[in-house]
Structures are given as C-alpha cells and as structure tokens.
Amino acid sequence: MRKFRLRGVKNTSKVLEKGLLENANKLAADPSLIIPKCSGEECRKCRWAKIEKKLMKVQRHRDNADKLVKLASRGDQFVRAYAATLSLAAAGKIPYLSSTQLPVGEVSFAVRGTVDKEKLIGLQHFDDPDLRLLAYWDMARSKDLHIYSTEKGLFCSAEGPHAPAEYIDEMVDAIQDMKEDGSCGHQGSCITIEWLSAKRTFRICRECAGDSNTISDLSSRIAAPDHSDDFKADAEIKLKCSQADCERCKRKSDISDITERYRKGEMTDAAYLDEAEGRFRQGLRKAGGVFVAGDECYGTDAGAFMAAMKGSDLERDVLSRLISSKELFIVTDGNIAGKVLTELWPEHRAAMLSFLASEDVIAKLADSKDNPPQILVEARRLELSKNVDKSLPSYQNLGEIGRTADTLARMFKTEGKDAMLRAMERFKGRDHRVKSVCFAFSRASGETSKAWQFSKQEADFGEYLEQFAKAMLDSVGPDYDAALKNLLTASGSNETVP
Numbered sequence: 001m002r003k004f005r006l007r008g009v010k011n012t013s014k015v016l017e018k019g020l021l022e023n024a025n026k027l028a029a030d031p032s033l034i035i036p037k038c039s040g041e042e043c044r045k046c047r048w049a050k051i052e053k054k055l056m057k058v059q060r061h062r063d064n065a066d067k068l069v070k071l072a073s074r075g076d077q078f079v080r081a082y083a084a085t086l087s088l089a090a091a092g093k094i095p096y097l098s099s100t101q102l103p104v105g106e107v108s109f110a111v112r113g114t115v116d117k118e119k120l121i122g123l124q125h126f127d128d129p130d131l132r133l134l135a136y137w138d139m140a141r142s143k144d145l146h147i148y149s150t151e152k153g154l155f156c157s158a159e160g161p162h163a164p165a166e167y168i169d170e171m172v173d174a175i176q177d178m179k180e181d182g183s184c185g186h187q188g189s190c191i192t193i194e195w196l197s198a199k200r201t202f203r204i205c206r207e208c209a210g211d212s213n214t215i216s217d218l219s220s221r222i223a224a225p226d227h228s229d230d231f232k233a234d235a236e237i238k239l240k241c242s243q244a245d246c247e248r249c250k251r252k253s254d255i256s257d258i259t260e261r262y263r264k265g266e267m268t269d270a271a272y273l274d275e276a277e278g279r280f281r282q283g284l285r286k287a288g289g290v291f292v293a294g295d296e297c298y299g300t301d302a303g304a305f306m307a308a309m310k311g312s313d314l315e316r317d318v319l320s321r322l323i324s325s326k327e328l329f330i331v332t333d334g335n336i337a338g339k340v341l342t343e344l345w346p347e348h349r350a351a352m353l354s355f356l357a358s359e360d361v362i363a364k365l366a367d368s369k370d371n372p373p374q375i376l377v378e379a380r381r382l383e384l385s386k387n388v389d390k391s392l393p394s395y396q397n398l399g400e401i402g403r404t405a406d407t408l409a410r411m412f413k414t415e416g417k418d419a420m421l422r423a424m425e426r427f428k429g430r431d432h433r434v435k436s437v438c439f440a441f442s443r444a445s446g447e448t449s450k451a452w453q454f455s456k457q458e459a460d461f462g463e464y465l466e467q468f469a470k471a472m473l474d475s476v477g478p479d480y481d482a483a484l485k486n487l488l489t490a491s492g493s494n495e496t497v498p
Contacts, residue, residue, distance in 0.1 A: 016108055017094045020124055024089035027126065028062040031055035031082065034126050034135070036147055036156035039164040047143050047158060054079045058086065065090035072113025081119035081135060084112035088124075104130060133223050140223035146230075149221040161197050161230035163222075168198045171218050177208065184208040187238075188295065191273055193218075194232040209269035216265040228263050235259070235276030239292060243299030248290040253283040277333075284331040292331040305330065311337030314356075314380060315373055321355050322348055338373040345372040352376060357383040385414040391476040399495030404434050405487050408441045409472040409480075417445045432458050433491055440465035444473055465490055 027033060035048050035055075058079060061067040068087035072080045088094055088110055097108040100117060109121045122135025129149045136147045136154075148155040148167040155164040172178070179185050186205035193202040193214055204214060219227045235258075239249045255276045262272040284290055291298040291305035298304040306320050315337040322328060322344065332340050341352065349372070353362045357379040364382065368375050388410060398406060404427045412420040424438045432455070439454050439462025451459055468487035475483045481497065488495050 016097065020094060020110060021088060021092070023124060023127060024085050024087075027082065027123065028059065028086045028089045031059055034082070034123060034132075034154070036136075036154035039146070039148060039155035039157040039167075040159070040162040043158045047139075047145065048156065051076070051078060055082050058083045062086050063090055069113055072115055077116050077119050078135060078139065080113055080115045081123045084110075084115050084120060085123045087112050102131075107131060129221055133221060136223045141225050144225060145223075146227075147223040149223070161222075161224070163195070163197045163230065167221065168195075168200070171221075172200065174217070175202070175214070178202065189235070189237045189273065189277060191269055192234050192236060196230050196232065198230075204269055206270075206273055209273045211268050211270065213262065213265050213268055213272075215263055228265065231263060233259050233263055233272075235273055237277050237280040239295055239297040241297040241299065242304060243297070243301065246290065246297060246299040248287060248299075249284065249292065249297040251280075251283060251287065253279045255279050281331050281333065288329050290329055290331065293335040294333060296335075300329075308335045309337040309340070310335055312373075314376060315341060318352050318355055318376055322351060325351065341376070342372045353379050356380045358386075361386065381415055385410075388413045391480075393477070393481045395498065397498050399488075399493065401433060401437055401491050401493045402484065402488055402495050402497060404437050405441070405469070405472060405484060408438070409469075409484075412441070412445060412473055417447065420445060421447060421450070433461070433493065436461040436465055437469070437487070437491065438462070440469040441473075444470040 031052065035052050038046070054076065058068070058071055061071065061083075065087045068083045068090055072084035072087060074080070094110050096110075098111050098117070099106050099108045100121070101107075102121075107121055107125070109117065109124050111117075111120065118134040118137070122132050125131040126135075129151055132154070133147070133149045136149075139145065140147050144158070146157040146161050148157075148164055150164070150166045150170055152166050155167065177184060182201050183203040184190075184205050184207075186207055189206050191202075191204045191209060191214070193204070195201070195218065202214065215228050215231045215233060219231065222230075235255060237253075241249050253276075258267075258272065258275045258279065261267055267275070281292070284292060289300065291300070291302060293305060293308050296308060298308070302320075302323050306316065306323070309316055309319060311319075319337050319341060323330065326348065328344075328348075330340060330344070332343060334340075345352070350362075352372075353365070353376070356376060357365075361379060361382045365375055365379055368378070370378065392410065392413075395402070395406060408420050408423060408427075411423045420441065424442065427434050427438055435454060435458045439451070439459055442448075442450055443462065443466045454462065465487065468483065468490050471483040472480060472487060485497050488497065
C-alpha cells in the first residue's frame with residue numbers, strides 16, 4: 001500500500017468535526033457497516049466472521065472513551081481503528097486533527113491509540129467509497145481477497161475476482177461518452193478492454209484515448225493482491241488499405257509486454273496505443289513489401305504512396321528516386337516527405353546526396369549540423385552554383401549596377417526566383433537606377449506583385465530594362481557577358497566590364 005506523509009497537527013473545523021462524530025456514532029451503533037457483504041456466492045468460511053465478533057466486543061465499551069483508547073493500542077490493527085473511531089463518539093468532541101496528503105487531496109483524521117493512519121482514515125471516513133478502501137488493503141493482500149467499494153457499501157469475494165452488479169454499474173456509469181455496447185462509437189485503431197467477471201468489453205479509439213488509464217479507472221475501488229487481474233487488454237491497429245488482396249498490413253505483432261505494463265497502470269490509454277502502433281509499424285518494416293503512410297496502406301503501389309506525400313519538389317524527387325534505386329518499401333506514421341527522408345537519413349544519406357551533388361560538394365557537407373532536408377537543399381544549391389560558375393564569366397571590380405545585375409542573375413540561376421527576390425532586398429535602398437535594375441529582374445523572372453515598392457519613374461525605366469535582364473537570365477558563357485554589357489549600356493551608366 002502506498003505510504004502517505006503526515007502533515008502535522010491542526011485545529012479542527014466545526015463542519016469536519018461534526019462529520020467525523022456522526023460517522024463514529026453510526027459505527028458505534030452498527031459495526032456491520034464496515035463488514036463487506038459477499039459478492040456472489042457466500043463463502044463456506046467467511047474471513048470477516050472473526051473480525052466482526054471482535055468488533056462486537058469493542059462495541060460493548062462504546063460509552064467508555066478511556067477504555068476504547070486502551071483497546072486502540074493493542075491487537076488487530078483493523079479492530080484498533082474501530083476502537084479509536086468509537087472513542088471519538090464517546091468523547092463527544094475532537095480537539096485536534098492530523099492530516100495527510102492523498103492522491104485525492106488533503107485528508108484530515110483524528111489520532112487515537114497506536115493505529116496505522118490508513119486504517120484510521122478508512123474507518124473515520126467509511127462513508128467515502130474511495131477513502132474507506134484504505135482500511136482494507138492489508139487484509140485483501142494477506143487473505144487473498146477482492147474487496148469492492150461502492151456508494152452502497154462494501155462487497156468481498158474470496159474466490160478470485162467477482163465484481164458485484166453495484167460496482168459494475170457505478171464504474172460503467174462513470175465512463176463518459178461510452179455507448180451501450182461499450183464502444184466510443186469511432187472506427188479505426190483502438191484499445192479493447194475485457195472485464196471478465198462483469199462480462200463487459202470496452203473499445204477506445206485513438207481520438208478518445210487520453211491521459212487516463214481505463215483499467216485503472218475501472219479498478220480504482222478494488223482492493224486485492226492484483227486489483228487489475230479481472231481485466232484483459234489488447235490494441236487493434238487498423239489501416240485503410242487500397243489493395244484488396246494486401247494481407248501484410250493485417251499482421252499481428254506481439255505486444256504482450258506493453259499490454260502488461262498498461263494493465264498494471266504504468267501507462268495511459270494514449271501511450272499504450274502509441275507504443276502498440278509503434279511495435280506494429282516496426283513489424284511491418286521488418287516484414288517489408290508494403291507502403292504505409294499514416295493510417296493508409298498502399299500495398300505495393302509506390303506511385304500511390306508518392307502521390308500521398310506532401311513536401312517540396314526536391315524532397316519528393318529524392319524520395320521517389322530512393323524508392324526506385326533501392327527497391328525500397330517504406331512504413332511511416334505520416335505523409336510528410338521531409339519527415340520520411342529524416343527517418344531514412346541514417347541508412348541512406350549517401351544515396352540521397354548522390355542524386356543531387358558530386359563527391360566534392362558532398363564532402364563539404366560532411367560536418368553539417370542542419371537537418372536532412374536542409375542539407376539536401378544546400379547540396380543542390382552548391383552543385384548548381386558550381387555548374388553555373390563554370391558556365392559564366394568571372395568578374396572582378398564591377399561597378400554598382402553591374403554588381404547588382406550579376407548577383408541577381410547568378411542567384412536566379414543557382415537558387416531560383418524566390419532566392420533572387422530575397423537578395424534583391426539588399427539593393428533596393430540604393431539610387432533610382434539600381435532600383436530600376438531590381439524592378440527589371442523582378443519582371444523578367446515573372447514576378448509582378450512587387451511593383452508597388454517602386455516609384456513610377458523607377459518602374460517605367462525598369463520596364464525598359466526588362467528585356468536586357470531577361471537576356472542575362474537566359475544566357476551563359478560569352479552570351480552572358482554580352483548581355484551584361486548591353487544592360488549596362490541601356491542603364492546609361494558609365495560602368496565598364498573589366
């Protein structure tokens with residue numbers, strides 16, 4: 001039984017004192033209130049008969065507070081707790097209370113004699129179905145009993161788990177949003193819980209699986225050597241399969257170790273379903289021969305799998321080429337291409353990079369700390385830049401307009417329009433001719449939404465320069481050199497190309 005830390009002594013409130021005294025008087029009048037009834041068939045030899053006789057002997061002294069305190073200092077702990085509780089009624093008042101912190105919150109109780117505080121709390125709060133159970137855990141374990149605490153009282157089974165109807169009804173009613181058939185009403189992967197003696201089965205889907213443990217909730221008012229031994233659990237992982245004859249995604253994985261942890265309350269509903277699904281996907285990967293993205297199975301159809309993938313053209317292209325070159329089957333929990341590439345990166349890094357770059361470029365990225373999609377983007381940029389540099393003349397000491405035009409053209413050729421537009425921001429604060437060149441390259445690349453950023457004079461001149469900017473974007477080698485010189489001449493600058 002969990003041990004609780006005592007929080008010291010404090011003065012009692014009148015309301016709490018009244019409630020404890022009322023409970024003490026009820027037990028003084030009728031000790032059978034704390035004797036469990038039989039759940040199912042009566043035992044041939046009830047474990048509670050001797051205890052009830054001892055309680056009756058203590059009851060004879062219900063008006064003698066001093067005698068009751070003495071009785072609360074020797075013998076059976078449960079009987080001691082009864083005597084201590086009756087002493088409160090005999091005294092008629094409770095000057096001081098102790099308190100302890102329980103999972104349900106702080107609980108106050110009166111200390112009398114030498115009694116385990118769990119049993120004092122359980123009997124002094126015997127009308128509370130959660131707190132009263134504290135008094136019965138030791139006996140349940142030592143005598144191999146199953147004790148059920150309900151709003152209507154206690155029930156006991158000495159022949160293994162045998163949940164009474166009262167307990168079953170209360171626990172089932174406490175489960176929110178559960179239909180009559182025990183399901184949450186949703187389809188797909190789910191947890192199934194079988195409550196054996198209750199002959200009830202519950203289904204909890206991924207959407208409804210939360211931060212609680214349903215077996216722990218259903219067995220929360222059972223005291224027993226193993227309070228969850230009346231329950232079995234399993235996780236059913238279901239995929240939507242696009243191929244009628246695909247049997248690979250219907251395989252079953254061994255999750256017995258995960259299930260045992262769940263049954264013992266060591267993980268939540270959501271965590272259990274997550275771990276079971278992880279084990280299931282691991283099994284699919286090991287078996288191979290199937291494409292799975294999220295809850296969708298595509299069988300052996302790589303095309304359908306790729307059609308479902310979301311991401312940049314680069315990410316999708318690398319993933320598609322990897323599947324083709326390696327005859328690879330992929331099982332992943334989503335449809336984001338970048339995430340899939342990251343999962344495959346440790347094993348297939350070299351192949352992915354080889355699709356985009358030469359060995360010298362790949363060597364430059366050996367120590368990169370970026371994530372895999374970023375490294376792939378950089379590999380393509382470096383390779384394109386290397387090839388572009390080979391195809392274009394090299395310049396030194398260009399003037400401001402020449403440097404602006406050359407930078408924007410090279411950026412467009414190596415990284416594309418968006419990168420060129422971002423680079424353009426560095427030049428737009430210069431004189432009006434530089435800004436007109438920026439406008440010209442923006443128009444030449446097909447971008448028309450940024451015209452508002454330029455004055456009418458800059459835009460008009462930029463429209464004239466657009467044809468010369470377009471020639472630079474489309475040319476290489478000597479043609480590029482000629483296109484740059486033509487743009488400089490058209491801009492009216494006195495700059496020359498060294």
